[in-house]
Amino acid sequence: MKPTILIVDDDPVSQQVLCDLVTLCGYETVLADSGEQAWELLCLNPTIKVAFIDWIMPGMDGPTLCAKIKAQAQDRYVYIIMISAKSKKEDLIKGLEAGADDFLTKPVHEGELLGRLRAGERILTYELRIKQEIQRADDLLLNILPPTVAHRLKSGEAFIADHFQSASILFIDIVGFTKWCHSSAPRAVMEQLSSLFSLYDDEIRQHGAEKIESVGDAYLIASGIPIPRADHASALAHVALGIQDRLARLNQNRIKPWQVRYGIATGPVVAGIIGGSRLSYDVFGDTVNRANRLECAAPTDEILIDANTRDMLGEEWDCEAFGDMDLKGVGLQRVWRLVGGAGK
Missing domain, CATH: 3.30.70.1230 (Nucleotide cyclase, GGDEF domain)
Structure with missing residues (x-):
């Protein structure tokens, strides 16, 4: 099942271009005009697993939104692709430190966008498998240890x-x-x-x-x-x-x-x-x-x-x-x- 994609951009033209590209490939999209609106939509829609986030926006900018998602979206992993005209290494480092997983440089190339999106899907698939294996390991641990003891062991005791x-x-x-x-x-x-x-x-x-x-x-x-x-x-x-x-x-x-x-x-x-x-x-x-x-x-x-x-x-x-x-x-x-x- 393809993930729902959140597109965050205050420019309606850029937003629509991205939306058309991913919709043609069979993805569902959710659109937001600001970082604040994007956060509200993300909290309400658990199917959102990928986010294209513009760097420069009024109010909450891209890096701030990215950091908020990574710090507070505990129910899932959201793969974030930051979109910006910035290309300097220091900007790239700032975005990565904020929690971005990948970058696209404006103007966005269709082939590059789809390639990075599919790379993100692979990461999400691996993340899901790891989560399932951890759950299986936890279930196995609870079969041999009392829950309170298993919790102490997992906590590092x-x-x-x-x-x-x-x-x-x-x-x-x-x-x-x-x-x-x-x-x-x-x-x-x-x-x-x-x-x-x-x-x-x-x-x-x-x-x-x-x-x-x-x-x-x-x-x-x-x-x-x-x-x-x-x-x-x-x-x-x-x-x-x-x-x-x-x-x-x-x-x-x-x-x-x-x-x-x-x-x-x-x-x-x-x-x-x-x-x-x-x-x-x-x-x-x-x-x-x-x-x-x-x-x-x-x-x-x-x-x-x-x-x-x-x-x-x-x-x-x-x-x-x-x-x-x-x-x-x-x-x-x-x-x-x-x-x-x-x-x-």
């Missing part, structure tokens, strides 16, 4: 590591996954696992939690990270119960039901970016280890939580004492089973 005094961690793991994986076709494994993880992600989004990573069939979710929140324990409890409920309904129609274990722990957590060429946002500390051990110790389709999580949830949540457990690498822990949400 070289080393990202934060301590959170209180956050909650949820581990989810599929019972018998390795055996099932070995006995199933790779495509079937990936399709079913992708469907299951999409269900997890839906609950994570609904309750404002953060997926940290998945390793095989294991899923690690956090709340209160990277943005602290007072209700991080209840947010993860909602996530776990939501997944548990949806899987129970889904299993009614499955030949081989999903069997899943859950573990939630609450406490201090360190989080940050690790890796060089392949970045990842990860969490560390005793709280993470405790959640992992709770998940490993949980009966099938049960949610085990530690004492810190139980305390933060409060009495309105339906929890059953599960006794004291000696968790590997953690020690003796008072453990609870999460049964239902607040008010149930």
